[in-house]
Amino acid sequence: MTGLLTVADGSPVALENPDAFGPVLLVCEHASRQLPEKMGSLGLSDEALGGHIAWDPGALAVSKLLVESLDAALIHQRFSRLVYDCNRPPEADAAMPAVSEVFQIPGNAMISPVERLARTEAIYFPFRDALSDYIAVRKANGRPPVLVTMHTFTPVYHGRQRGVEIGILHDTDSRLADAMLASAEKSTRHVVRRNEPYGPADGVTHTLIEHGLKNGLPNVMIEIRNDLVKDEIGQKVMADYLTGLLGESLAVLSQ
Structure with missing residues (x-):
């Protein structure tokens, strides 16, 4: 492997349960806090790299449970969004943020065009292509x-x-x-809202547009408050809830 990633780093994208029988394709762009060897620590402390600025804690764990309950396929990014946020296009500043929330990212300050391209080619393009190719195969197979x-x-x-x-x-x-x-309105179990805490104006629907809208696929982005999925019990409870919510909703769409 050449460029930004080494052989030890491995692939930037993972595909799980590709032969899934169920209709859902789960995508987790912020699954990992891992950094490629050549990136060092980006100038951040271990505490910062373990926090939300580096990844979405609990998102991959809940996704893996949904793989089982829905017999879904899953594609996820294997490196931190601080290196490249795969839910952003290459031209977006947020793809390689110099600031995340209140944190300065020294390793992302003043990135040269050459380095931006290297990150895009090493991280974003393989992720984008893996997702596009998988969708194309499913469509070609009538699924x-x-x-x-x-x-x-x-x-x-x-x-x-x-x-x-x-x-x-x-x-x-x-x-x-x-x-x-x-479906969520039928109970008071959780506070569920439309386009909160983010929405299209915040630039968070890149994956939905590129791989959902452009392919005519039903699509949605689920945001979970991370204190609800900080441990295995919370993750299981949330996965059970989302399994029911998605199952009922997909049944409605198929009518």
């Missing part, structure tokens, strides 16, 4: 998937407490989001 991207968010942001527990996000195609929100 176009339902795209569900998985994320978590912090309970407090810039000193403000967030009341929402689960965000159901969408861009211009709200079919699946509408069904999920309608």
